[in-house]
Amino acid sequence: MDVLMLVCLLALGAVAGFAAGLLGIGGGMLLVPFLTMLFTWHGMPLELVVHSAIATSMTSILFTSLSSVRAHQRKGTIQWKIVLAMAPGIILGGLLSGGAAFAFISTAWLSTFFALFVGYSGFSMLRNTKPKPSRQMPGIVGTSAVGVVIGFLSGLVGAGGGFLSVPFMVWCNVALHAAVSTSAALGFPIALANTIGYIASGLTMDIDYPHMLGYIYWPALLALVATSVLMAPVGAKMAYRLPVSTLKRVFSGLLFVLAAYMLFKAVQAFGL
Structure with missing residues (x-):
């Protein structure tokens, strides 16, 4: 890895860590597109670029989420009942995604899937539709079932689940600041389950590229974590200073x- 690549990764980790603390999105939404650019520039094979970007992004969330959670916990806004109810489903969904489905989806379709879900999540937040006052989080079974979906879809896009869990919790009348902090806590079980899956499924694919652990490019992971864990608490503090x-x-x-x-990367991969 050359010096310029290292500097870019350190800067990207800092920005992603700040975003993780601020928005509860685990940083993955930001990391995957930029890692895709950097890995392509670094000469990684096209068929591996998006998969490795997603896996490396998700694994970094293991560390970023812990740093972010510490800062949010000081404010007392994490809804631990929601975390405990959703975590079993999240782990199951993550293992199914990272350990099974992930390896069999092409770069083109993976990029398309990422673009559509992220775009929909942005639209949902921008609509600012007021939920019914009577709507609440579902029971343990329902919340865990939602966790399966969030864990599975998060594994396919390399994100901590905030792009789904934050809009869902707000829809269920959880205050936005509480939804953001709770999403940060959910990032750890999502990242843990999917990281195990990415390593296991990647080892079965016999990937011919140096410094890979399954689908994870570990030199980039180390650089990202070095700065993201420092900036996540800064973003978490800012989350309580900005209006909803x-x-x-x-x-x-x-x-x-x-x-x-x-979506642009998907068009390229499809050869359109």
Whole structure:
């Protein structure tokens, strides 16, 4: 890895860590498109680029989420009942995604899937539709079932689940700041389950590229983690200083930009 690549990864980790703390998105929504650019520039095979970007992004969330959770916990806004109810489903969904489905989806379709889901999530937040006052989080079974979906889909796009869990919790009348902090806590079980899956499925594919652990490019992982864990608490502090409307606009605007880039990568991969 050359010096310029290292500097880019350190800077990217800092920005992603800040975004993880601020928006509860685990940083994955930001990391995957930029890692796709950097890995392509670094000469990684095209058929491996998106898979490795997603796996490396998700694994970094293991560390970023812990740093972010510490900062949110000091504010007392994490809804641990929701975390405990959703975690079993999240782990199951993550193992199914990272350990099974992930390896068999092509770069083109993976990029398309990423773009559509991220774009939809941005649109959902921007609509600012008021939920029914009577709507609440479902029971343990329902919440765990939602966790399976979030864990599975998060594994396919390399994100901590905030792009789904934050809009879902807000839809269920959980306050936005509480939804963001709770999403940060959910990032750890999502990342853990999918990381195990990425390593296991990648080892079965006999990937011919140096410094890979399954689908994870570990030199990039180390550089990302070095700065993301430092900046996640800074972002978490800012989350309590910005008004809800500003957080929603930042969240949705970021998702639209990243969705557009990954859709462009999908078009390239399809050869259109």
